[in-house]
Amino acid sequence: MGQGGEGAKWLGRDHWPKAFSVWMAGGGIKKGFVYGASDEFWHSVAENPMHVHDLDATILHLFGINHEQLTYRFQGRNFRLTDVHGKVAYDIIA
Numbered sequence: 001m002g003q004g005g006e007g008a009k010w011l012g013r014d015h016w017p018k019a020f021s022v023w024m025a026g027g028g029i030k031k032g033f034v035y036g037a038s039d040e041f042w043h044s045v046a047e048n049p050m051h052v053h054d055l056d057a058t059i060l061h062l063f064g065i066n067h068e069q070l071t072y073r074f075q076g077r078n079f080r081l082t083d084v085h086g087k088v089a090y091d092i093i094a
Contacts, residue, residue, distance in 0.1 A: 018043060018044045018045060019038045019042065019043065019044060019045050020052075022055065024092075027062050028062045028093055028094055029062070029092055029093065029094060030092055030093065030094045031094070033092060035048055035050070035089070035091060035092050036048035036049065036050060048091075050089060051085060051086075053082040053083060053085040053086035054085075054086055054087050054088075054089055055089075056081055056082050056086060057082050057086030057087060057088050057089075058088050058089045058092065058093070060081070060082075061088045061093075062093070067080065067081060067082045067086050067088075068080065068082075068086075
């Protein structure tokens with residue numbers, strides 16, 4: 001993927017900006033399971049998109065923590081690690 005180019009405001013490592021891979025094992029994850037796919041250029045998500053907040057919510061769930069109740073106070077407001085997003089991906093849990 002492009003690294004900016006002629007006249008670009010920002011130059012940098014912008015390859016695979018819309019898709020990521022994570023390898024997980026144990027802890028309640030299904031064995032030998034692939035969840036999601038990217039397009040033929042590995043650039044965009046083709047099936048089963050998962051936001052990083054969903055990944056965090058799923059990992060916290062596997063730890064036995066409800067991500068909606070895990071909050072911390074900062075500047076007079078309650079925040080949570082998954083912000084106001086995040087759904088547990090039950091499809092990858094054994």
